[in-house]
Amino acid sequence: MIFTLSLLSCKGEDEGTSLDSSAKDWEETKSKEGNNYSYQVVSQSWTGYGTSTTLKVVDGQVSEREYTAYQIEEGGDRVILSEYSESMDSLGSHDEGAGIYTIDELYDQCEGEYLSVDAAKNTIYFSTFKNGLLQTCGYVPSNCMDDCFVGFKISLIAFEE
Template sequence: MKIKFHFIALLVFGSVLSSCEKDDLEYQNEFENSRKAMLDFKESSNNSYKYVVPGGSVLVSFGWESTITVTHGKVTQRHFRYTSTEGLSDNVPQEELEWVENENEINSHEHTSAAYAWTLDEIYDKAQQEWLVNRKNVKIYFEAENNGLISSCGYVEDGCMDDCFNGINIKSIEAL
């Protein structure tokens, strides 16, 4: 009898915990649907793909983009380039306007506007553990307009005026 009671208590406690976890994530259903689409995409692409992360500033007119290449589940290249240099300082060296990192160099260019090179698995983990977590004083965003895969995911703190998005925007994702 004692074993039955402990088993039932464990089931009740487990269901309470799992319901709390779901309540802690904004856009739970949309996120789960997108994660399923991501898993299907990884399978159909042999976990080899590239995605483009655009960037820019509300305050200035120049923009940039980072293209991340993943081969068999491992980041193999990060390519950064300015897409518009209007308003950018004239003394920026040419090698900082566009560059490529391969294999062992990935994420070696520090203090740049380039997107960090993550796999889709890492992006979805970060979304679940950080960007979509309900918290006070923020507005949370989630869109899955890349054939069901994340296109925008993150949050903005209330009262922030410019360039305050914490998360990722993905312009495109395509299989290799």
């Protein structure tokens, strides 16, 4: 049975939470719920192209990755362009999709790679879900016009009982 944290849906963001505070919230949640969870990373272009990657973590290690690329057509229909599913034996066998990381590793990436860029040359984005857990971390270089976000956007986190 999967217990999904209802506060982690796209009901809203909290931009007032710091990375340190969010990391502490993550550690507290993980110690309460366990180190078995799945999360979804999404991307969306203004052109209608989008991707979704779901990663499953068991005992603190990524064990599965599923990916879908799609195009939103005029009228709102979603056309699947490509998809795959990787298990422990085949993890990393595809180039497309979000990287094979635990959320702990995403917190490290957020701090070391995305929030540390020069704020004078980039617009930096960091947000959390209403319960304080990491949702968005990345940046857009100044004067970039379209689809320039570098980082990640998590759409949901679910813990397994």
